[in-house]
Amino acid sequence: MGNEKLKLYVRFPRKIEEELEVKNLCPDIVSVHLPRQKSARWCIVDFKTKENLEEGVKILKKCKIEGKPIIVKPVNNKEKSLSVHKSTDSVKSVEHFLQS
Secondary structure, three states, X not given: OXXXXXXXXXXXXXXXXXXXHHHOOOOOEEEEEOOOXXXXXXXXXXXXXXXXXXXXXXXXXXXEEOOEEOEEEEOOOOOOHHHHHHOHHHOOOHHHHHHO
């Protein structure tokens, strides 16, 4: 799956229908990994560079869907990327992530 430091966990206020819906939020997103559950409200997004990731965080944190904010967190490289939804303990703070 690539470098975990260039991935973000993104949670939405409603379920996600398709990858393009997520990619349209930020031009720096390279790929979107949707979970198998059809009712999932989260995904993992990949960025090409750290600079793209930092800009992506800024853009996504400003986005609102149906008037509600999107939650953006880095993926912890100690856990499998797609299992981060199971526990908020498996996610670092965005500020700490961007400083490393």
